[in-house]
Amino acid sequence: METKYKNVMCGNITKELSGKDVVIAGWVHQIRDLGGKKFIVVRDFSGVVQVTISKDSAPKDLLDIAEELTFESVVQVRGFVKEDPRAPRGVEIVPYEIKLLNVAKKPLPLDVSGKVPADIDTRLRERVLDLRRAEMRAVARISDTALKTIREVLRGYGFIEVFTPKIIASATEGGASLFPVIYFGKEAFLAQSPQLYKELLAAAFERVFEIAPAWRAEESDTPYHLAEFISIDIEAAFMNYEDVMKILENVVYEVMKAVKEENEDDLKTLNYTLPDISLPLPRIKYIDAIKMLRDKGVSVEPGEDLSITHLRILSESIESPLYFIVEFPTKIRAFYTKPKDDDPTYSESFDLVWKHLELASGSSRIHKKDQLVEALKERGLNVESFSFFVKWFDYGMPPHAGWGMGYSRLLLMLTGRSNVKEVTLFPRDKKRLTP
RNA sequence: GCCGCGGUAGUAUAGCCCGGCUAGUAUGCGGGCCUGUCGAGCCCGUGACCCGGGUUCAAAUCCCGGCCGCGGCGCCA
Numbered sequence: 001m002e003t004k005y006k007n008v009m010c011g012n013i014t015k016e017l018s019g020k021d022v023v024i025a026g027w028v029h030q031i032r033d034l035g036g037k038k039f040i041v042v043r044d045f046s047g048v049v050q051v052t053i054s055k056d057s058a059p060k061d062l063l064d065i066a067e068e069l070t071f072e073s074v075v076q077v078r079g080f081v082k083e084d085p086r087a088p089r090g091v092e093i094v095p096y097e098i099k100l101l102n103v104a105k106k107p108l109p110l111d112v113s114g115k116v117p118a119d120i121d122t123r124l125r126e127r128v129l130d131l132r133r134a135e136m137r138a139v140a141r142i143s144d145t146a147l148k149t150i151r152e153v154l155r156g157y158g159f160i161e162v163f164t165p166k167i168i169a170s171a172t173e174g175g176a177s178l179f180p181v182i183y184f185g186k187e188a189f190l191a192q193s194p195q196l197y198k199e200l201l202a203a204a205f206e207r208v209f210e211i212a213p214a215w216r217a218e219e220s221d222t223p224y225h226l227a228e229f230i231s232i233d234i235e236a237a238f239m240n241y242e243d244v245m246k247i248l249e250n251v252v253y254e255v256m257k258a259v260k261e262e263n264e265d266d267l268k269t270l271n272y273t274l275p276d277i278s279l280p281l282p283r284i285k286y287i288d289a290i291k292m293l294r295d296k297g298v299s300v301e302p303g304e305d306l307s308i309t310h311l312r313i314l315s316e317s318i319e320s321p322l323y324f325i326v327e328f329p330t331k332i333r334a335f336y337t338k339p340k341d342d343d344p345t346y347s348e349s350f351d352l353v354w355k356h357l358e359l360a361s362g363s364s365r366i367h368k369k370d371q372l373v374e375a376l377k378e379r380g381l382n383v384e385s386f387s388f389f390v391k392w393f394d395y396g397m398p399p400h401a402g403w404g405m406g407y408s409r410l411l412l413m414l415t416g417r418s419n420v421k422e423v424t425l426f427p428r429d430k431k432r433l434t435p
Numbered sequence: 436g437c438c439g440c441g442g443u444a445g446u447a448u449a450g451c452c453c454g455g456c457u458a459g460u461a462u463g464c465g466g467g468c469c470u471g472u473c474g475a476g477c478c479c480g481u482g483a484c485c486c487g488g489g490u491u492c493a494a495a496u497c498c499c500g501g502c503c504g505c506g507g508c509g510c511c512a
Binding site: 032033034036037038039050052054056071087088092108109111114115117119121216218219222309333337361404 | 436445446447448461462463464468469470471472473474475476503504505506507508509510511512
């Protein structure tokens, strides 16, 4: 779209535009001064294009402005497209006029052009410059493809997109710590999951999904945890865990397919190849996973939760990079998880694992009130504080199931990066509240 | 929170084990040369040892404490 500032994106300038006048706007990516010629590489979100100035023929005021340019200064260039085999991609812009819209200070606290690497700590501190780097623009585009595809696939299954409240009353859900907020003088908390509300919505709209932030005030200090993260959640009435697993593996499959098709260049920029998977994904029962580990000499007892170390070892003996672990012990899962009818020690639950990383987890949910109250009591939770939730189990709560997936973890698989902070635009962790 | 490793110019690193007085390199920055670069090249210059204490004639280097970072765990609907 043509705007007040530009009529074409740098990456879209091709030989077909040869001879045409264009206006581009972007950041000064590189400057190469060769005596008689000066090359200015201008970058926008789409890519880069070279602006070539011949010092003998260019007007003086243009040369003066060219002298003032610094890396990451914002410029608008009006000129004509010239086909030239010596130029990158065979085209360049010969400028009539360069407008300096904003001069960048020097030196930059981070190299945007990719010549000098930076530590993750420096990158997050200088995040906006870091996000301009080719790798991060690729991550952003892959992320967008993934989001778009997730929504398309879920809508294809008849899910509708919803939002659940993020300020909640109850801190007594057990497990993770919550961030307290003051809500009109009352104590409230930031939601750590849409779980309970999405279940209630499934009792009204049958199939719902939400892509939204969640917060956990955990001590967790790892490359896989954030204090604020995006959770992709679905909840569906009249489905069980096997039904929603099929939806989950299809979502992931379609996302990987879309990224392969639509982000070929981005994957190349990231020097990453997506893993190949075929459906259905392997489904390994928890108890069999324990056996496999014990056969390998790992000391792990049935009933114990699987740690990341266990998953690392387990993934070595599973040919698929993505797999499900199913039917966890009931007592290590959340209270709303439905136990198996034939063996209540185990539950209708699953985790989706990529190598050693848990991407998603889900289950059939309890839909009978008595059973739910019992499950709360067994975990030592205060039934009264869940009354806002339990109440609706008196009025037509259907059988239902769902899952939640950590978005930044999915992005790790899609981009080949190793730290969720890297693929989160402005990550919030225990020690980072800015930028 | 525990364990491990680390903190050297704006950025990224070498030097540290085996202490020695111009702290090297790349990139950046300033200046110069060069009509086609594309990680441009060449020449000159510029800029740094996390903080505090200790050992020593002498500390970037060894020791202690602190702060900060990264990784491995733990914690984790």
